[in-house]
Amino acid sequence: MLNTIAFVVLGAALILGAFSVVTVRNVMHAAYWLLEVSVVVAGLIYFLSAEYVAILQLLVYVGAVGMLVIFTIMLTRRDPRDDERPDSYSYFALAAALLLFAALAFSVVKSPTLVARPGAASTSLVDFGLQMFSTSGWALGFEIASLLLTVALIAAVWWTKERDD
Amino acid sequence: MNVWLVALLRALLILLVMLLNGAMAIYMLRKVLGHAHLRLGPTELGPAGLAQLIADIVKLLVKEDRHPNRSDRWLYIVAPFIVFVPSFMSFAFIPFSDKLVAANPDLSLLMMLAFLSIPPLGIFAAGWASRSKYATIGAVRAVGGMITYEIPLLLAALPPVMLAGSVNLQAIVHAQSTSIWYVIPCLPSFIVFLICAQMEMGQAPFDMIEADQELVAGFATEYSAMRFGFMYLAEFAENFVMAALAVTLFLGGWTLPGISATALGPFAVLVFVAKCYILIFLFMMVRGTYSRYRVDHYMNVGWKRLLPLSVVWIMVFAAALKVIAMLRGGA
Numbered sequence: 001m002l003n004t005i006a007f008v009v010l011g012a013a014l015i016l017g018a019f020s021v022v023t024v025r026n027v028m029h030a031a032y033w034l035l036e037v038s039v040v041v042a043g044l045i046y047f048l049s050a051e052y053v054a055i056l057q058l059l060v061y062v063g064a065v066g067m068l069v070i071f072t073i074m075l076t077r078r079d080p081r082d083d084e085r086p087d088s089y090s091y092f093a094l095a096a097a098l099l100l101f102a103a104l105a106f107s108v109v110k111s112p113t114l115v116a117r118p119g120a121a122s123t124s125l126v127d128f129g130l131q132m133f134s135t136s137g138w139a140l141g142f143e144i145a146s147l148l149l150t151v152a153l154i155a156a157v158w159w160t161k162e163r164d165d
Numbered sequence: 166m167n168v169w170l171v172a173l174l175r176a177l178l179i180l181l182v183m184l185l186n187g188a189m190a191i192y193m194l195r196k197v198l199g200h201a202h203l204r205l206g207p208t209e210l211g212p213a214g215l216a217q218l219i220a221d222i223v224k225l226l227v228k229e230d231r232h233p234n235r236s237d238r239w240l241y242i243v244a245p246f247i248v249f250v251p252s253f254m255s256f257a258f259i260p261f262s263d264k265l266v267a268a269n270p271d272l273s274l275l276m277m278l279a280f281l282s283i284p285p286l287g288i289f290a291a292g293w294a295s296r297s298k299y300a301t302i303g304a305v306r307a308v309g310g311m312i313t314y315e316i317p318l319l320l321a322a323l324p325p326v327m328l329a330g331s332v333n334l335q336a337i338v339h340a341q342s343t344s345i346w347y348v349i350p351c352l353p354s355f356i357v358f359l360i361c362a363q364m365e366m367g368q369a370p371f372d373m374i375e376a377d378q379e380l381v382a383g384f385a386t387e388y389s390a391m392r393f394g395f396m397y398l399a400e401f402a403e404n405f406v407m408a409a410l411a412v413t414l415f416l417g418g419w420t421l422p423g424i425s426a427t428a429l430g431p432f433a434v435l436v437f438v439a440k441c442y443i444l445i446f447l448f449m450m451v452r453g454t455y456s457r458y459r460v461d462h463y464m465n466v467g468w469k470r471l472l473p474l475s476v477v478w479i480m481v482f483a484a485a486l487k488v489i490a491m492l493r494g495g496a
Contacts, residue, residue, distance in 0.1 A: 002168070028293065029239060035286060055275045063282035063315065070289060071308060125272060125332060 006047050014040045027073055035066045052125055175267045179256045183402050190401035192218050193442075194449060201453030228390040233295060236387065240294035245388070245395040247287030252399040252406065255280040259409045260335045262419045262433035274332045277410065278319060281365070284399060285311040288374065291396065292384035303384035306460060307374040310364060313467030318361035320475035324351040324482050325414040338418030346422070348415040353478050355415045357471055362407035363448060364467070366400065370455040371463055408444040409437075416440055 017037040024030045038061040046054035131137040192207075192215065199206025207214030232241060257267040258277045270276060285307050292304020325347045326332055329340035341347055348355045364371045374384055385396055412418060419437035421429065429436065458466070 026237075028237070032240065032243070032286075032290065039283075051270060051272050052275075055272060055279045058279035059275075059282060062286070063279070066286060067308060067312060070286070074293075074305065074308070 003047055006043070010040050010043045010047070014044070028070075031066070031069050031073055034069065035062055038062045038066060052128055175257070179253065179267055183253060183256055183398065183405075186405045187398045187401045188218055188222070189442075190404060190445070191221055193445070197446060197449040198453045201450060225391060225394040230390040230392065233297065233387045235296045237294040237296060240290045241387075242392075244287050244291035244294055245392045245399075247290055248284045248399045249287075249395045251280040251283035251287075252402040255406050256402065258334060259406065260338055260413060260418060261437050262431075263335075265434055266335065269333070269335055272332050273334045274322065274326065274337070274410075274414075277334070277406070278322065281403070281406065282311075282315060284403065288384050288396075291388065295384075295387035297387050299380045299386045300384050303374045303380050303386070307367070307384060309460075309464065310367070310371070310374060310467075313464055314361045314364035314471070317357055317467065317471040317475045318365060320472075320479055321354045321358040321361060322410070322414060323479055324354045327483065327486060334413050334418075338413060338420060341417045342420040346415065346417040351415060351482070353474070354482075355411070357475055357478075358411055358415070359447075360466075360471065362411060363451060364463075366403050366407060366448070368404075368448060369452045370458050372452075372457060373460050373463060404445055404448065405441060408441040408448070411444055412437065412440045416444075 014037060017033050017040060020033040021030050021037060024033060038057065042054045042057040042062070045057055132142060133139050195217070196206040196214075207217035210216035210220060232238060255277045258269075258273040260266040260269070260273075288307040289304045292300040292302075292307065295301070325337055328344075328347055328350065329337040331337060331340070337347075367374045380386070385393055388396065419429070419433040421436055
């Protein structure tokens with residue numbers, strides 16, 4: 001009962017937000033609608049009993065990525081009038097969007113139906129950590145990813161440093 | 166339907182606590198800062214100037230709600246709620262006593278921190294939508310500040326989690342009641358946490374987002390009446406939330422050393438609230454004592470001091486924990 005109501009409300013908010021992101025003309029408004037979508041997705045994940053993933057969604061997508069998007073807009077706009085997006089359409093973009101929608105819809109329809117198991121314990125943070133950091137789990141992938149990010153970080157610092165030449 | 170009623174009552178109760186805290190904080194701020202500056206604070210209305218509070222609230226409620234002409238109307242209206250709602254929600258996880266907590270999920274500490282990362286986005290929206298130079302500069306500083314203190318704040322909250330072996334606030338309090346207050350083994354984290362809390366609350370010496378002398382009122386310059394009230398209510402709520410987090414993580418929450426939870430009974434709530442207000446008093450004294458940092462110094466403190474310090478401290482702390490565990494296991 002509670003889950004159904006939450007799903008309907010969050011789903012409606014998600015559709016509204018997603019439509020607004022692409023239809024709103026003001027770029028800053030679009031960024032805030034994107035944030036709304038991220039928050040709603042966190043809510044949906046929460047109601048799927050994946051609390052930890054929902055929290056990560058809030059911290060990473062709303063707190064960090066959202067901030068990054070706003071930062072970028074803030075640094076590139078000089079005049080409030082620049083905020084308005086040009087009112088032009090491209091049939092190529094429409095075709096690409098329709099194609100993506102078809103692919104997603106196809107995969108959703110074709111995938112096996114998920115069956116809810118009432119009373120199934122949600123994964124605890126301890127299980128999650130053990131899976132993530134044990135050598136039989138994802139430890140290697142985790143280390144490779146962090147190494148990659150470190151390389152990217154150092155490269156970014158080097159790239160932005162002032163040079164004499 | 167019972168579930169809904171309970172949830173509604175809990176939400177109303179949190180709102181009440183939030184409003185009471187706002188009223189308390191306004192009065193305390195006036196008095197504490199007054200005395201810190203060798204003034205008396207409000208004295209005229211009511212006993213010890215207490216009725217000044219009512220005057221303040223009535224003023225906020227009846228003022229004209231105006232919009233700047235060139236403001237971004239839509240964001241301008243929404244912004245105070247982006248600040249207010251997450252602050253309100255983070256109140257739900259504060260453990261006032263053994264039983265008195267509105268919501269107690271397993272990951273309550275992480276949830277609280279996740280909600281606390283949202284209000285700066287509202288502050289930015291407020292400043293940006295006002296389309297005034299003071300507000301815009303305040304907004305830009307808010308964003309810059311947020312990415313500076315957020316990471317050290319999260320890292321400072323980790324050592325108590327390692328000691329207690331849980332991210333549930335109630336479990337952390339219980340773990341402290343059977344051992345010692347975590348302020349003793351985690352003193353560096355406690356200090357970093359307090360500094361970052363001061364930054365998160367945007368209070369002097371880190372109040373660049375609303376530096377009165379340079380920016381009038383920063384992000385809130387163009388706001389008036391209850392919209393302004395909402396943002397300040399959220400700010401005072403954040404004061405309380407940060408103090409409550411510090412008390413819960415480092416100062417034993419609602420427990421007192423040597424007294425069992427059953428003996429403490431209903432006084433646990435009083436103990437908790439008293440501890441919180443002692444910390445808020447400390448925050449206010451710091452605010453009244455130190456002068457404002459320069460913006461670039463503030464960034465330097467965050468990136469070049471607090472961040473490396475917390476990372477190194479986390480590694481040392483984790484290694485020490487492992488060594489102690491091994492020694493105990495071997496003996």
